[in-house]
Amino acid sequence: MALAGEEKRIQALFSESALYDRNVAPRFEELWTSAATKTSAPTRGISRPLLVITATALLIVATSWGAWSWYRSTTRPAHEQVVNSAPQTVSPPAFQQVAQQPNQLTADVPFKPRPSRPNKRRIHQPNLSAIAETALLYRWQSPTRTFMQSPAAVNFSSLPQLNKSLEELKQFLPRNTELTKESNQ
Amino acid sequence: MQIPELKAELERLHQASYGWALACCQHNRADAEEVLQTVYLKILQGKAVYGGRCKLQTWLFAVIRKVAISERRKHLLRMLTFTTGTHSEPKLDSTHQAELERSEMQQRFQQALAHLPARQRETLHLVFYQDLSLSEAAEVMNISVGSARRHYERGKKSLREALDREGIDYGFGWRRKENSGAVL
Numbered sequence: 001m002a003l004a005g006e007e008k009r010i011q012a013l014f015s016e017s018a019l020y021d022r023n024v025a026p027r028f029e030e031l032w033t034s035a036a037t038k039t040s041a042p043t044r045g046i047s048r049p050l051l052v053i054t055a056t057a058l059l060i061v062a063t064s065w066g067a068w069s070w071y072r073s074t075t076r077p078a079h080e081q082v083v084n085s086a087p088q089t090v091s092p093p094a095f096q097q098v099a100q101q102p103n104q105l106t107a108d109v110p111f112k113p114r115p116s117r118p119n120k121r122r123i124h125q126p127n128l129s130a131i132a133e134t135a136l137l138y139r140w141q142s143p144t145r146t147f148m149q150s151p152a153a154v155n156f157s158s159l160p161q162l163n164k165s166l167e168e169l170k171q172f173l174p175r176n177t178e179l180t181k182e183s184n185q
Numbered sequence: 186m187q188i189p190e191l192k193a194e195l196e197r198l199h200q201a202s203y204g205w206a207l208a209c210c211q212h213n214r215a216d217a218e219e220v221l222q223t224v225y226l227k228i229l230q231g232k233a234v235y236g237g238r239c240k241l242q243t244w245l246f247a248v249i250r251k252v253a254i255s256e257r258r259k260h261l262l263r264m265l266t267f268t269t270g271t272h273s274e275p276k277l278d279s280t281h282q283a284e285l286e287r288s289e290m291q292q293r294f295q296q297a298l299a300h301l302p303a304r305q306r307e308t309l310h311l312v313f314y315q316d317l318s319l320s321e322a323a324e325v326m327n328i329s330v331g332s333a334r335r336h337y338e339r340g341k342k343s344l345r346e347a348l349d350r351e352g353i354d355y356g357f358g359w360r361r362k363e364n365s366g367a368v369l
Contacts, residue, residue: 007313010344013294014313020291021204026218028199032192035225 186235191228194241201315205246208310209253212295216260220253227252239324246311246325297347305340308333 186194195202202221210216224245227233233248235241298306304326311322323333 006345007341010309010341011313013291014310016288016291017294018204018314021207022200024214025200025203026221028196031218031222032195032225035222035229038226039229 186237188229191235195225195228195245198242198245201242202245202249204314205310206249206253208307208314209250210257211299216253216256220249220256223252223256224248240321242315243317243321243324246315247327250307250325294348297344297350300347301340301343302336304328304332304336305343308336309340309344312337 202224203217206217206220206224207214210220224233227248235244298309301309307326308319308322311317311325312319317325319333319337320330322337323330326333328336
């Protein structure tokens with residue numbers, strides 16, 4: 001590159017600077033050897049910032065999963081909530097007396113739960129408390145049902161035959177003494 | 186190019202490489218050594234591969250420049266995050282020590298050079314210090330030849346004005362106002 005007078009002066013200044021730099025330059029072998037040593041040294045597998053980011057992401061995932069599972073365990077479907085609340089709302093004294101007759105109650109109070117979509121998780125892990133509450137609801141009977149039963153109710157086990165004698169027909173009549181008195185009067 | 190052959194070439198260019206590394210690191214000797222060592226490390230690891238499309242010196246200077254910029258960014262990040270604030274002091278000390286060893290004129294020249302924009306300073310260094318052509322300088326700086334020429338012309342003008350301010354009268358008629366006949 002052809003240089004003019006002014007450029008030669010600039011180059012002279014740069015040349016002086018280059019002379020000084022050559023005197024203070026480190027030896028090539030020194031830098032090359034240290035670089036080769038670093039090359040052979042085992043490198044770290046994961047850098048520190050990457051490790052911190054990974055740990056933070058794992059913590060967030062674990063926390064959100066825990067919160068989700070807790071939320072799933074506390075909240076139940078609507079029909080389960082109805083099953084739980086029904087026996088608690090009605091608890092008169094007569095209920096306990098009626099509840100001691102399970103054979104009669106199962107036939108009187110049929111319960112048809114609302115059909116829902118099958119839940120695989122619930123099938124594999126049945127909720128024992130929900131089953132017990134469902135059974136209690138099956139046994140539940142209205143406390144006013146006893147008032148519907150009259151002591152004067154007649155239970156006909158068979159039909160009387162008209163060609164029989166009066167004495168034989170009397171056995172179909174109620175044996176209550178009051179009724180007999182009324183009929184006699 | 187194999188590593189032993191490349192090593193011989195790098196050794197031949199070592200002085201020039203160190204001068205270029207100094208220019209890229211604002212004449213900080215510790216930073217320049219670190220940059221040069223990182224460049225050798227990248228070559229040994231195979232991260233910087235010479236493809237043979239240009240001169241080896243041009244390729245090497247481009248790698249040095251990129252590494253210097255990267256190291257400067259890392260240093261700035263470290264300064265911002267306050268993780269390692271103790272590294273800058275010894276480097277500044279070594280720089281100041283080096284500056285004291287220079288002649289007074291060289292100190293003024295370096296100060297004038299330091300006030301130039303980076304692109305202009307780099308262009309002037311590559312042309313006058315490393316004796317590269319403008320096209321080679323443009324290749325090192327990854328810019329067009331036209332841009333390199335513009336930086337070169339503006340750099341010369343800025344340097345002349347800065348040297349005028351510093352009062353350096355290097356040889357005959359440095360100041361045009363004192364030698365108006367040379368302009369004509």
